[in-house]
Amino acid sequence: MSEEKVFPMTAEGRDKLQAELEDLITRQRPEITNRIQIARSYGDLSENSEYQSAKDEQAFVEGRILTLKKMIENAEIIDPNATAADVVSLGKTVTFKELPDEEPETYAIVGSTESDPLAGKISNESAMAVALLDKKVGDKVSVPLPSGESIDVEILKVEK
Incomplete structure (x- = not known):
């Protein structure tokens, strides 16, 4: 039997995934079901673009629900306190500068599921984080x- 993939993430990242899952299940899924029912009432499904669009969206949402459940189920919550304060590790924020004299850059190192470089979060699998x-x-x-x-x-600096 193959081993399940583990998804390292911060508690905040897990909470965001949980919130997205909750939204998909409690809001988006019922909305799509309602749209499908309305589209069915229009008659011939073979030429019903509203029906096909809603079914496509339903497939996407159901796939995302399964993915999120698996990620949450196999989440490994990162404890930034598990390493010394000045050591770069998952869950910590690191400030560095490119040598010889570039401006400092600051990024949090997070699991791949919560990576967002534009928001200052890089994946632990990225070349920068690995280094x-x-x-x-x-x-x-x-x-x-x-x-x-x-x-x-x-x-230059490591913070929790």
């Missing part, structure tokens, strides 16, 4: 780029 994990303030690390080159960064 930074388990390093300390003051460490200089090389981060591989997709082009095959790399950049050097210095860790």
Whole structure:
């Protein structure tokens, strides 16, 4: 039997997934069911675009519900206190700068399910996070780029 995939995430990330699941089940699913019933009343389903659209949306929502249930069921909640305060780990926020003298950047390192780089959250599976994990303030690390080159960064600060 294959082992279930574990989804590392913060408690906040799990709560967001739970809220999305709750919304899908209690609000969106009934709305779609209602739209399907209304569309059925229009008659011939073979040429009924409202019906087909609602059925497509229903399939998407049901798939998302299954995905969210699996992710929540297999969530591994990250404890940022499990490592020393100055060590980069999941659930912590790290400030670093590209060497020699770029502006500092700050990101929280989170599980892939809650990654949102524009909101300052990078996945623990990203090249940047992989290079930074388990390093300390003051460490200089090389981060591989997709082009095959790399950049050097210095860790300036680690916060919980």
